[in-house]
Every structure is written in structure tokens, then in C-alpha cells.
Amino acid sequence: MHRSTYLVSKLAWAAFTILFVIVLNFFLFRILPGDPARAGVRDPRLTAEAQTAIRERFGLDKPVINCFASLNPLEPGDCAVNPLDTQFFIYAGNLLRGEFGISYHTNRPVVEVLGERLWNTLLLIGAGQILAIVLGMALGILAAWKAHTPVDYGALGFSLLAWSLPTFWLGIILLFWGSAYLGLPVGGKYTPGIDYANSWEQFADLARHLILPSLTYTIVFLGEYMLIMRSSLVDVLAEDYILTAKAKGLNHFQILKDHALKNAMLPMVTIIALNLGFTVAGAVQIESVFSWPGLGGAIYEAVNRRDYPMLQGAFLLLAVSVIIANLIAELLYSYLDPRVGRVNQS
Amino acid sequence: MEQATGGYRGVWRRLRRNPIGMIGLTMLVTAIVVALLAPWLSPYDPNAVSRVTIMDVYQPPSPEHWLGADDAGRDVLTNFLYGARVSLTVGFFASFIAVAIGGLLGLTAGFLGGRTEGVLMRFTDIMLVIPDLPLAVVIVALTKPSLTNIILVIGLLGWTSTARLVRAQTLSVKQRKFVLRARAIGAGNRYIMRRHIFPLVLPLLVVNTVLVISLAILNESTLSFLGLGDPATLSWGQMLNYAFTRGAMSAGAWWALIPPGFGIVWVVLACTLLGQGLEQALNPRLLTHHLAADRTLTALRRLPPDPAPSSEGIT
Numbered sequence: 001m002h003r004s005t006y007l008v009s010k011l012a013w014a015a016f017t018i019l020f021v022i023v024l025n026f027f028l029f030r031i032l033p034g035d036p037a038r039a040g041v042r043d044p045r046l047t048a049e050a051q052t053a054i055r056e057r058f059g060l061d062k063p064v065i066n067c068f069a070s071l072n073p074l075e076p077g078d079c080a081v082n083p084l085d086t087q088f089f090i091y092a093g094n095l096l097r098g099e100f101g102i103s104y105h106t107n108r109p110v111v112e113v114l115g116e117r118l119w120n121t122l123l124l125i126g127a128g129q130i131l132a133i134v135l136g137m138a139l140g141i142l143a144a145w146k147a148h149t150p151v152d153y154g155a156l157g158f159s160l161l162a163w164s165l166p167t168f169w170l171g172i173i174l175l176f177w178g179s180a181y182l183g184l185p186v187g188g189k190y191t192p193g194i195d196y197a198n199s200w201e202q203f204a205d206l207a208r209h210l211i212l213p214s215l216t217y218t219i220v221f222l223g224e225y226m227l228i229m230r231s232s233l234v235d236v237l238a239e240d241y242i243l244t245a246k247a248k249g250l251n252h253f254q255i256l257k258d259h260a261l262k263n264a265m266l267p268m269v270t271i272i273a274l275n276l277g278f279t280v281a282g283a284v285q286i287e288s289v290f291s292w293p294g295l296g297g298a299i300y301e302a303v304n305r306r307d308y309p310m311l312q313g314a315f316l317l318l319a320v321s322v323i324i325a326n327l328i329a330e331l332l333y334s335y336l337d338p339r340v341g342r343v344n345q346s
Numbered sequence: 347m348e349q350a351t352g353g354y355r356g357v358w359r360r361l362r363r364n365p366i367g368m369i370g371l372t373m374l375v376t377a378i379v380v381a382l383l384a385p386w387l388s389p390y391d392p393n394a395v396s397r398v399t400i401m402d403v404y405q406p407p408s409p410e411h412w413l414g415a416d417d418a419g420r421d422v423l424t425n426f427l428y429g430a431r432v433s434l435t436v437g438f439f440a441s442f443i444a445v446a447i448g449g450l451l452g453l454t455a456g457f458l459g460g461r462t463e464g465v466l467m468r469f470t471d472i473m474l475v476i477p478d479l480p481l482a483v484v485i486v487a488l489t490k491p492s493l494t495n496i497i498l499v500i501g502l503l504g505w506t507s508t509a510r511l512v513r514a515q516t517l518s519v520k521q522r523k524f525v526l527r528a529r530a531i532g533a534g535n536r537y538i539m540r541r542h543i544f545p546l547v548l549p550l551l552v553v554n555t556v557l558v559i560s561l562a563i564l565n566e567s568t569l570s571f572l573g574l575g576d577p578a579t580l581s582w583g584q585m586l587n588y589a590f591t592r593g594a595m596s597a598g599a600w601w602a603l604i605p606p607g608f609g610i611v612w613v614v615l616a617c618t619l620l621g622q623g624l625e626q627a628l629n630p631r632l633l634t635h636h637l638a639a640d641r642t643l644t645a646l647r648r649l650p651p652d653p654a655p656s657s658e659g660i661t
Binding site: 013017020021024028029160161163164165166167168169172173175176179180186276277280281284285288289299300303304306308311312314315318319322323326 | 471472474475476477478479480481483484485487488560564567568571572573574583586590595598600603604606607610611614615618619
């Protein structure tokens with residue numbers, strides 16, 4: 001397969017996956033009880049005009065979709081209906097215009113709320129992931145180099161334990177400990193009701209709020225990165241060319257740096273990409289525990305407030321972010337390993 | 347992973363000599379026994395009607411309540427023991443669903459190949475990219491949060507890694523000489539699948555099941571913690587949800603927060619260790635590397651083979 005063909009096929013595939021998520025998101029919320037748009041219409045506190053406005057906005061008087069798919073088997077879809085004039089395409093059109101609905105709780109457009117929160121999530125994930133990757137790789141290299149020694153077993157034990165910890169529980173424990181003994185804030189992004197003298201003070205306050213959540217993140221992911229780095233490096237170190245390098249008289253540091261690490265890095269990139277789903281799961285849990293105003297926290301709040309438009313929007317945004325991040329990781333991978341994409345992928 | 351050598355008796359013999367696997371097995375069996383014996387081990391009846399005064403709420407550990415009392419004045423130890431039942435039930439049933447779907451899809455895709463494989467693996471890829479937990483949260487939030495729904499959702503979303511693993515294994519088994527020979531003498535697809543391919547995929551499936559159980563238990567506890575648990579049962583995740591949302595943090599009631607989390611870690615760790623042990627017992631190849639040889643020759647001889655899990659196992 002030619003390289004540009006490879007890129008195009010990856011892009012097309014990501015676009016198709018996003019489309020699948022949009023369809024899934026629409027039908028999940030329409031089929032299952034608790035349809036956001038309908039629930040809004042049924043609310044008795046709304047005036048008749050408001051109900052009509054909602055109905056028109058989401059096209060609720062229109063069929064869900066025409067005869068291609070009917071949600072109600074007793075009421076088959078009508079093929080005479082223009083397919084573009086159905087609820088599904090109105091929904092898709094609204095999405096394209098950035099209209100995700102209106103949050104029941106805050107009464108603000110969902111897209112506005114989520115836009116603010118996306119950055120907070122990226123900040124938290126960024127801080128946690130970078131720490132986890134750097135520390136995990138360092139520990140993994142150490143464990144592989146000292147394989148089958150107490151250092152190695154200690155590191156392995158730690159990573160197994162870290163992997164078994166439920167993220168939210170680790171967060172609770174750290175919160176308990178950090179707020180009681182270290183005087184760290186119990187949640188949120190800033191201390192409420194403070195006028196900062198300068199932006200430095202504001203940054204310091206943010207950093208203090210960021211310590212515990214990002215520490216939780218780091219511990220949860222550190223173990224896994226360490227394990228992967230270790231096992232892939234151990235595999236590489238068993239190769240014969242390492243023995244050759246050793247026979248040439250190179251020292252351990254040179255062998256690790258110039259011969260082993262480059263080949264051991266590829267699985268790391270794959271794992272970081274594959275982990276994006278778990279990263280998002282971690283964000284939901286950590287942001288819930290620390291009341292961090294991010295996308296994951298939005299999901300938690302939306303569930304507990306039965307704020308369906310918010311839930312629908314947050315899920316869509318999370319899923320699309322993961323798909324795009326995955327695409328970037330795949331393209332990066334093909335750049336790092338020139339063999340990928342040259343041959344036909346089986 | 348290579349073919350299981352020496353049959354299942356051989357695997358059991360190697361597992362028995364594998365300390366990691368045996369620790370995991372012992373931990374898992376302990377958890378199952380505790381769950382089964384909960385009514386006899388518990389100091390109180392969890393369903394008994396009790397009169398609770400303000401003094402009973404978050405009562406610290408005492409001779410009457412070894413692990414203290416929770417937000418409703420109930421005995422934490424009793425809830426903890428009964429919680430094991432819920433978590434293990436969800437873990438076993440959900441992983442059974444996940445492994446059945448994943449195994450079937452992986453076998454079919456790997457064996458039939460061609461367009462069927464393309465479609466099935468493309469679908470698997472899509473499901474692999476969509477983040478599991480948020481999707482599970484959405485589905486459980488929109489349906490009634492009940493134990494059955496949680497099991498179904500976790501099972502129906504958790505099959506992707508199994509499908510990929512099983513497909514890869516099927517592909518490699520399919521190329522073996524005896525399969526080609528069976529085909530040459532006229533054996534049908536179903537016969538070859540049942541007699542030749544499935545037995546060689548099964549060991550991998552067993553290891554995978556153990557790991558999927560741990561994931562399912564983690565997912566259940568997370569969903570319950572987020573407030574999506576079955577209100578009629580009290581799982582470990584739900585104990586944590588109640589404690590966290592009803593003031594255990596400000597009351598300093600660590601006894602309501604530590605035991606449920608400890609239970610989850612215990613079971614998940616047990617499954618992970620058992621999975622590692624099984625993997626090594628099924629795939630007994632000693633890994634050495636050239637930088638270790640000069641310093642730790644003696645250590646290498648004594649110690650078990652490389653305990654690192656495969657990347658598939660852990661993701």
C-alpha cells in the first residue's frame with residue numbers, strides 16, 4: 001500500500017467511526033427511556049409555547065427516520081417522508097452547527113459548558129500522563145536492565161498493585177490523606193471567593209488543586225507503562241544483536257541507549273494510544289472524586305442530575321476526542337516505524 | 347502464545363509450582379469462600395430492621411462493630427462480606443458474556459477469513475476505539491440501573507480484546523500441518539473448528555477470562571461508585587458511593603472507605619496474579635537476556651520465568 005493511500009484510509013476510517021458514534025449517540029438516547037428532547041417536552045413546568053419551541057428545534061413532530069429504520073415495529077417508517085426531514089438528520093444538522101442542546105441544570109447551551117470543560121480535562125490528563133509516561137519509562141528501563149533482581153520484583157509488585165487499584169478509590173484515599181495531613185484543597189480548580197493579587201498567585205492556587213488529581217492519574221498509569229516498557233525491553237535484550245553489541249565491548253549504557261531502546265519504544269507508543277479509552281475512564285473517575293470541572297466530571301454530574309442533553313454531549317465529545325487522538329497516534333506510529341503502511345496491512 | 351504442552355494435567359502441575367499463580371488462586375478461592383459463607387461469617391443480618399439513632403451513624407470500630415458502622419448505622423463488616431457476593435457475581439457473569447462473544451467472533455473471523463473477517467474485525471476496531479466506561483455510564487443511566495443491566499452492559503461492551511486475541515491465535519493454529527491435513531482428507535469447517543482449533547484456543551481463552559473478570563469487577567465498582575448501582579443490592583462500589591457522597595470524608599470515617607476498596611483490590615489482584623501464573627504455566631519458555639547473564643547467573647537459575655504479562659493481557 002502506498003503511503004498516501006495509507007494516510008487517506010486511516011482518515012476515512014476515523015471519519016466513519018465518528019459517524020458511527022454519532023448514530024449510536026442519537027439512537028441510544030432515542031430508544032432508551034429518558035430521551036432528552038422528549039423529557040424536556042413532557043416537563044409540566046414548561047409553557048405551551050416553550051414546548052412547541054423545543055419540539056420544533058429538535059424536530060420532534062417529525063418521524064425519527066424514514067422507512068430505512070423504524071424504532072417502533074408496530075409503526076413502520078413512512079418511505080414517502082423526505083429522509084432529510086427526519087429527527088436524525090435534524091440532530092445531525094444541529095451537531096454540525098454546534099448545537100448540542102441545552103443543559104437542564106444550568107440552562108446554558110451544552111456546547112458552551114463543554115467547551116470550557118474540555119480544556120480543564122486536557123490540563124489534568126496532560127499533567128498526569130506526562131508524569132506517568134516519563135516515570136513509567138524510567139522505572140521500566142531500570143526493571144528490565146535489572147531483570148530478575150529485587151529491584152525488578154519490587155517494581156513489578158508495585159505496578160501489579162497499581163493496576164488493581166480502582167482509580168476512584170485511590171483518588172478517595174489520596175484526597176483523605178492529602179486534605180487531612182498536607183492541607184491540600186479538597187476539590188475544584190480554584191479556591192472559591194479569592195481575589196488573586198497577580199497571575200502568579202492564581203497559578204499557584206491552580207497547581208495546589210492539581211497536585212492530588214494528577215498524582216492519582218500518575219499512579220494509576222505509571223504501573224502499566226512500566227510493565228510494557230519492561231517487557232518489551234526484556235524481549236529486545238534477548239535478541240542476538242544485543243549479544244553482538246556486547247561482544248564489541250560496548251558498555252550497558254551504550255547498548256541500552258543506542259541499540260535496545262529504539263526498538264523497545266514502539267510497543268510503548270501503541271500502548272499509549274490504546275490507553276486513551278482508559279485515560280478517559282480515569283478522567284471520569286478522578287474528576288468525580290476531586291470535583292474537577294472537566295468533561296469526566298460533567299458526565300458524573302449529568303448522571304446524578306439526570307441532565308440528559310449534557311450527558312449526550314459529554315459522551316459524544318469524549319468519544320470523538322478519543323477517536324481523533326487515536327488517529328494521531330496511528331499516524332505518529334507510521335512515522336516512527338516506516339515499515340507500517342508500506343506493506344499491506346493484514 | 348504457544349500450544350499448551352503436556353495437556354491440562356501438565357498445566358496444573360506447572361501452575362502448582364508457580365508461586366505467583368498459586369498466590370492468585372489462593373486469594374481468589376478465599377474470596378469465593380467468603381462470599382459463599384457470608385451468612386455464617388457476618389455478625390449481623392444485613393436485612394434486619396434496625397433502630398438507628400444519630401449516635402450509630404459512622405460509629406468507629408468497636409467490639410460490637412469490628413469495622414465500625416456506615417452512614418445508615420449498619421455494620422460495615424456485614425456489608426463488606428455480602429458485598430463480595432455482588433462483585434463476584436457481576437464479575438463472573440459479565441466476563442462469561444464478554445468471553446463468549448469475543449471468543450465466537452474471534453474464532454469465526456480467524457477461521458473463515460475473507461470478507462467475514464474484514465467486517466467482524468472492522469466492527470471490533472470501532473468498538474475498541476469507543477471509550478467503554480462513558481458508554482456504559484450512558485446506557486446504564488438511560489435504562490433502569492439493575493444488577494442484570496449492569497452485567498449485560500459490562501458483558502456486551504467488554505469482548506473486544508478477547509476477540510482480537512482469539513482471532514490472532516486462530517490464525518496461527520489454522521496454518522498448522524494437522525489442520526491442513528484434516529482439511530485435505532475432507533473434514534468440514536465445523537469439525538475442524540471443534541476438534542482442532544477450539545482446543546488450542548481454549549487455554550488462551552481461560553487466561554483471558556480470568557483477566558476479563560478483574561476488568562468486569564473494576565467496571566462494576568466504578569459504575570456503582572458513580573451512582574449507577576442497583577439500589578436493591580449493596581456492592582463494594584456502592585458502599586463507597588454511599589460513604590463518599592454521605593459525608594464519610596468529613597466525618598473522618600476511614601472504616602467505611604477502606605474495606606470495600608480493599609475487597610476490590612483483593613479480587614482484582616487475585617485474578618491478575620492467577621492470569622499471570624496461568625499464562626506462564628501454559629507458555630513455559632524461559633526468557634533470558636544478555637545483559638543480565640553476567641551479574642545474576644545464579645539468581646536466574648533459581649527464579650521463575652519472566653513474570654511480565656503480555657501487553658494484550660493488561661489492556
